[in-house]
Amino acid sequence: MxxxxxxxxxxxxxxxxxxxxxxxxxxxxxxxxxxxxxRDEPLPSWSDSDVEEFIASDPVHGPTLKAAREAVKFGAVGCVIGAVTTAGFAWKYSRSPHGAILSYGAGAVFGWTFGQEIANHWLQLYRLDTMAAQVKFFEWWENKADGRS
Structure with missing residues (x-):
């Protein structure tokens, strides 16, 4: 029972x-x-100059974080190319506004994914621990924001 x-x-x-x-x-x-x-109080916003300062100050995790930030550019370019081309093809062959809009969104998602895959191989991110670099940056920023650095 x-x-x-x-x-x-x-x-x-x-x-x-x-x-x-x-x-x-x-x-x-x-x-x-x-x-x-x-956290009880959220971390304050950081700027590009703060990230560049961390990259310059940390010889281990700095280059990894820099490579991860460069990968975003690949994703953004892929997003734009994917969105425009799929929406263009949808518009050319169907002349359907809602189809073009939906394919624009889907193309953006697929393009972002494809761009990230290209970045992963181009920048060899699969060899790097990008999460550790991001956590180290957050720790560094937390210490700097709290005045402990």
């Missing part, structure tokens, strides 16, 4: 808890950022 603790939780509640635990385990990598996101 089932114990009283098992019967007190509903069928859906038990499955929901299992589901949450499953995805929490898969995305445990996000715990690296939780101390920066779940």
């Amino acid at each position: 089932a114990s009283s603790a098992d019967s007190s939780a509903s069928f859906f509640r038990r499955h929901w808890e299992g589901y949450k635990e499953f995805w929490k385990e898969r995305f445990s990598i996000l715990d690296n950022y939780s101390r920066f996101v779940k």
Whole structure:
């Protein structure tokens, strides 16, 4: 027979808890950022000059962060190219405004993804730990914002 603790939780509640635990385990990598996101006071905004200062000051994680920032340019170019070309083809062959708009959005997403893949290989980001560099930058910025640096 089932114990009283098992019967007190509903069928859906038990499955929901299992589901949450499953995805929490898969995305445990996000715990690296939780101390920066779940602060009492949010971190102040930073500028490009602050990031460049960190890149110059950290010989280990600075170049990695610089490469990750360069990868964004690849994604942005891919996004623009993908959006314009797919919307152009949709407009050329269907003359449907809503189809062109939908293909514009889908092309932007696919172009961003393709651009990031190109950046991953071009800049060899698969060899770098970009998350560690980002966490180090957040730690550096937190210390600087709190006046501890």
